Amino acid sequence: MSIIQLTNVNNQSLPSGVTFSDNTLKLLKKTIFKDTLTIKLNxxxxxxxxxxxxxSVEAKLILELNDTDSSDVTYDIDMKLMENSQVKFLLISEVQSNNAKLNFKSSSLADSNMEFIGGFxxxxxDAKLFLDLDGKGANLRVRTITVSSTNHSQKLDIHMTHYAPFSSAEMTNVGIAGQNGIIxxxxxxxxxxxxxGSSAFQTLKGIITNDKAQIDVNPILIIDEHDVTAGHAATVGKMEDEVIFYLRSRGITLEDAQRLIINGYLQPIIDEIDDELIKENVAKIVNERI
Structure with a gap:
C-alpha cells in the first residue's frame, strides 16, 4: 500500500505514475497500480x-477524511475518470464537526468503470454526491454505509445521472441509526x-435500533427515455423482536445481538473492500459507532 499524506506532499516522494500540484492529484495514463493508493486528508x-x-489507468484508491475539529467545515472533492479507466474508490469520512458539508462530484467518460464504496x-x-456518467459505456457501482448514534445527524444525497447512452449505474445504500441518531x-x-440502452437501479435500507432513532430513505427515479431499464427498492425497519429474543436466549447480550444483526446487513458492502487491513479498519469504525 502507498500512503499519500497531502498535508506534507512536498516533503515526500510520490509513487511512480502520480503527480500533485495546485490541489490536483493525477494518475498518469496507461499506468496500472498494483498497490492500493491511500490519500489522507487530515x-x-x-x-x-x-x-x-x-x-487506461487501473487503480485502487482510498480517501480518508479524518477530522477531529468540531467547528464548521466544507470539503469539496472532484474526480474525473477518463476513457477506459478502471477504478475502485473507497471514501471513509469520519468528521467530528457539528456542521460539516461534503460535496463530491465525479465524471465518468467512455468505457470507464468506477466502484464507489463510502463509509460515513x-x-x-450534509453530504452531496453527484456522480455523472458522461461517456458511452461508462459503468458505475455504488455502495455506502452511514451510521449515526448519540446526537449525530447525517444527510446523504446521491445523484447518478446518465448523460451518455449505454451507460449503467447501480447503488446500494445502508443507513443504521442508534440512540437518538438521525439519518x-x-x-x-x-x-x-x-x-x-442505459440502466439505473438502486436499493436503500434503513435500520433503527430503538424508537428514538430516525431514518428516512427516499429512492427517486427520473427517466426521460423509453429504451432503458430501471428499478428501485427501499425498506426501513426496527430489528425484529423475535430475532433479538432468539439471540439473547443463547446468552448473548442485547448490545451484542444488535451488533450481530447489523453486521449481517453490512457484511455484503464491507466484503467489497478487498484490502484486508482497510476492511478491518472500516468494520472497526462502524462497530464503534454502533
Missing part, C-alpha cells in the same frame, strides 16, 4: 481536492432523454 490543511484519472461515520454532516438518504437515478 487537520484541514487541504479541504479542496481534484483527482484526475487519465485514460460523521457527527453532523436521511436520498438516492436519485436520472436518465436524460436520448440516453438509450
Amino acid at each position: 487537520h484541514r490543511e487541504l479541504t479542496n481536492l481534484n483527482i484526475v484519472v487519465e485514460p 461515520v460523521n457527527n453532523v454532516m 436521511k438518504i436520498n438516492g436519485v437515478g436520472q436518465i436524460e432523454q436520448g440516453m438509450n
